Amino acid sequence: MWPKHLLALEELEAGDIRQILDTADAMRQVFERPVKKFPTLRGRVVVNLFYEPSTRTRTSFELAAKALSADVVNVAVAQSSVVKGESLVDTARTFESLGADYVVIRHASAGVPHLLARTIRARVVNAGDGAHEHPTQGLLDLYTIRRRKGRVEGLNVLILGDVLHSRVARSDIWGLRKLGASVGVAGPATLLPVGLEALGVRRFHRLDEALEWADVVNVLRIQRERMQRGYLPSLREYRLRWGLTEQRLRRLREGVLIMHPGPANVGVEIDEAVLTDARSAVSEQVTNGVAVRMAVLYLMAGREREDGEAP
Amino acid sequence: MLIRGGRVIDPASGTDGELDVLVEDGRIRRLAALIREGADQVVDARGAWVLPGAIDIHVHLREPGQEHKERIETGTRAAAAGGITAVACMPNTTPAIDSAPMVSHVQQVARQRGAVRVYVIGALTKGRQGHELAEMGEMAEAGAVAFSDDGDTVMDAALMRSALLYASQLGRPVVAHCLDASLARGGVMREGPVATRLGLPGIPAEAETVIVARDVALARATGARLHLAHLSTAESVRIVAQARAEGVPVTAEVTPHHLFLTDEALSGYDPAAKVNPPLGSEEDRQALRRALAEGVIDAVASDHAPHAPEEKAAELDQAPFGAVGLETMLALVLGHLVREGVLTPMQAVAAVSLRPAQVLGLPGGRLAEGEVADITLFDPGAAWVVEPDRLHSMGRNTPFAGWRLVGRPVATMVGGRLVMRDGQLLGE
Numbered sequence: 001m002w003p004k005h006l007l008a009l010e011e012l013e014a015g016d017i018r019q020i021l022d023t024a025d026a027m028r029q030v031f032e033r034p035v036k037k038f039p040t041l042r043g044r045v046v047v048n049l050f051y052e053p054s055t056r057t058r059t060s061f062e063l064a065a066k067a068l069s070a071d072v073v074n075v076a077v078a079q080s081s082v083v084k085g086e087s088l089v090d091t092a093r094t095f096e097s098l099g100a101d102y103v104v105i106r107h108a109s110a111g112v113p114h115l116l117a118r119t120i121r122a123r124v125v126n127a128g129d130g131a132h133e134h135p136t137q138g139l140l141d142l143y144t145i146r147r148r149k150g151r152v153e154g155l156n157v158l159i160l161g162d163v164l165h166s167r168v169a170r171s172d173i174w175g176l177r178k179l180g181a182s183v184g185v186a187g188p189a190t191l192l193p194v195g196l197e198a199l200g201v202r203r204f205h206r207l208d209e210a211l212e213w214a215d216v217v218n219v220l221r222i223q224r225e226r227m228q229r230g231y232l233p234s235l236r237e238y239r240l241r242w243g244l245t246e247q248r249l250r251r252l253r254e255g256v257l258i259m260h261p262g263p264a265n266v267g268v269e270i271d272e273a274v275l276t277d278a279r280s281a282v283s284e285q286v287t288n289g290v291a292v293r294m295a296v297l298y299l300m301a302g303r304e305r306e307d308g309e310a311p
Numbered sequence: 312m313l314i315r316g317g318r319v320i321d322p323a324s325g326t327d328g329e330l331d332v333l334v335e336d337g338r339i340r341r342l343a344a345l346i347r348e349g350a351d352q353v354v355d356a357r358g359a360w361v362l363p364g365a366i367d368i369h370v371h372l373r374e375p376g377q378e379h380k381e382r383i384e385t386g387t388r389a390a391a392a393g394g395i396t397a398v399a400c401m402p403n404t405t406p407a408i409d410s411a412p413m414v415s416h417v418q419q420v421a422r423q424r425g426a427v428r429v430y431v432i433g434a435l436t437k438g439r440q441g442h443e444l445a446e447m448g449e450m451a452e453a454g455a456v457a458f459s460d461d462g463d464t465v466m467d468a469a470l471m472r473s474a475l476l477y478a479s480q481l482g483r484p485v486v487a488h489c490l491d492a493s494l495a496r497g498g499v500m501r502e503g504p505v506a507t508r509l510g511l512p513g514i515p516a517e518a519e520t521v522i523v524a525r526d527v528a529l530a531r532a533t534g535a536r537l538h539l540a541h542l543s544t545a546e547s548v549r550i551v552a553q554a555r556a557e558g559v560p561v562t563a564e565v566t567p568h569h570l571f572l573t574d575e576a577l578s579g580y581d582p583a584a585k586v587n588p589p590l591g592s593e594e595d596r597q598a599l600r601r602a603l604a605e606g607v608i609d610a611v612a613s614d615h616a617p618h619a620p621e622e623k624a625a626e627l628d629q630a631p632f633g634a635v636g637l638e639t640m641l642a643l644v645l646g647h648l649v650r651e652g653v654l655t656p657m658q659a660v661a662a663v664s665l666r667p668a669q670v671l672g673l674p675g676g677r678l679a680e681g682e683v684a685d686i687t688l689f690d691p692g693a694a695w696v697v698e699p700d701r702l703h704s705m706g707r708n709t710p711f712a713g714w715r716l717v718g719r720p721v722a723t724m725v726g727g728r729l730v731m732r733d734g735q736l737l738g739e
């Protein structure tokens with residue numbers, strides 16, 4: 001049975017993931033119809049509870065929920081109200097009392113979606129928790145790879161950059177491994193977490209070797225504050241050693257697929273010319289994000305009907 | 312009072328046999344087989360172990376200043392329920408216990424409302440700020456049994472060296488919480504495959520071991536008595552084993568949670584498993600068990616660290632570190648470590664009574680004629696389930712919630728007076 005919450009790709013079976021990707025295919029066709037709506041979530045309230053600013057993911061969830069006819073409430077919780085002392089659990093309970101059926105949660109702390117799922121009755125969708133997971137981003141990456149390459153199984157997928165702080169990397173690793181891809185990581189040793197091998201991941205210490213190996217390159221965003229904690233000497237040196245630059249683009253194989261979860265630091269981890277290259281799927285990733293999030297909400301609504309909670 | 316028919320285990324004398332214990336005027340008057348003298352009260356101890364009152368040398372009673380987490384009254388009631396007759400309480404209260412009047416205050420409250428004996432550990436530095444030595448001489452005169460900035464590490468090595476020298480002259484040990492602040496900063500759990508999977512900021516094992524190595528070097532140089540709190544890494548154990556073999560005056564303790572749990576306990580983001588130092592790997596856990604059996608680690612101490620439920624029900628990186636442990640320690644050490652073959656009954660009893668008394672130079676820890684009658688009765692066959700809501704501590708934050716434990720304290724006697732019998736606390 002489809003799980004009640006979507007907290008992490010670690011918790012999904014390969015069959016569940018394939019079902020989401022197949023459903024996303026059906027959802028994409030909705031956009032080609034004159035009326036771009038399903039009645040699936042009519043009368044249901046979806047709360048986007050975002051403790052971190054994120055225009056992209058929040059908008060994507062909003063469009064997905066509205067395309068399924070849900071009533072959508074967007075809540076951006078400023079850090080100031082955290083300082084005021086209202087606890088996360090209190091806030092979530094408040095929205096539940098206001099009728100939230102689904103809570104889409106984005107938070108800087110790993111484990112917050114699990115905490116909500118333990119605490120409230122509403123269904124919880126993880127929209128990114130700390131450096132843990134960002135399961136819908138992982139799903140849209142899988143979906144994009146499958147559309148562009150025709151398959152996921154058997155591909156070599158390189159995740160390049162700040163894996164230590166990346167929730168996207170972790171969701172990608174789980175999803176890709178479950179669907180039979182090989183996963184490699186490359187980046188400065190300070191930004192590659194220990195114990196990745198336990199997740200079945202290969203570690204590259206030279207970028208050229210990694211790029212020769214890869215069928216797909218997923219470039220991660222570098223945060224500027226990484227220099228302050230001593231992870232990196234400078235963004236300039238990062239670009240020289242690990243950036244997907246125009247020069248390196250020329251050495252990539254013809255069929256390589258380039259992805260980036262966005263927003264990109266152009267000129268640091270990736271060059272403008274790489275983003276706009278024919279091998280880049282970056283803008284398609286954004287479109288696919290809505291279809292994948294519709295698929296997730298659609299399948300969760302199906303589970304809700306099985307549970308007998310539908311109105 | 313006559314304690315009849317129990318299995319008396321006393322590590323100091325090596326006694327292990329069925330003996331009766333006659334208690335009069337707060338002291339053990341006779342210890343012999345089949346005592347026939349009359350007594351006003353007889354405690355039937357058949358099937359139970361009779362051991363020197365258990366001593367927990369690492370407890371946070373939270374009073375003064377954090378009474379929403381625990382009070383001296385509730386913490387000592389938890390101790391009594393857990394079969395523990397004496398606790399040493401840590402000075403990280405608000406304000407810190409860093410002066411003689413503060414030491415006296417805690418002792419006074421404990422005398423009035425404490426269910427068991429309370430020994431006070433004074434702060435090593437003023438306000439536990441790690442900048443200036445606290446008035447250890449006056450605190451020692453007021454009764455402080457040791458000094459520690461527990462909860463924080465004195466990061467200034469020169470100040471730590473001074474503290475060791477100063478405490479040494481007072482005849483008091485320094486209890487070191489070993490965790491390098493720069494390596495541990497921002498960390499929530501032990502760095503490793505589990506932290507990587509959970510996306511939680513990691514604290515590397517060497518955050519502990521670099522400070523253990525530093526403090527052992529300082530103890531070696533100064534000759535001062537150093538006690539290492541709650542060791543958690545295999546590498547720390549190796550450093551301590553070598554230092555002891557070479558005669559450095561260092562002792563060490565380990566918590567039950569580091570003996571029974573690993574970083575896997577954080578899977579599912581259980582805030583009760585967020586402890587400081589963090590839970591380690593399986594290799595660490597096995598090394599700690601071996602070290603305890605071999606005597607490299609002297610004692611088991613709970614590091615009882617209660618927090619209010621709403622404080623723990625926060626984002627995991629915001630939730631405070633710590634787990635309660637007074638009410639589960641004896642079941643885990645005397646029950647499970649013995650049944651798993653890690654310790655003999657004699658070793659297990661020593662680790663919670665004689666050895667902790669020796670580590671901090673406390674009275675007690677022995678069963679002999681003339682000794683004060685602090686006695687614990689433990690039923691090694693009694694099975695029970697850990698239910699947080701039924702704990703006597705105000706804290707509910709046990710990482711053993713739902714565990715079925717075998718072995719349970721059935722009576723706690725302090726100075727000849729029963730304070731707990733069959734799980735019921737007995738008032739004045």
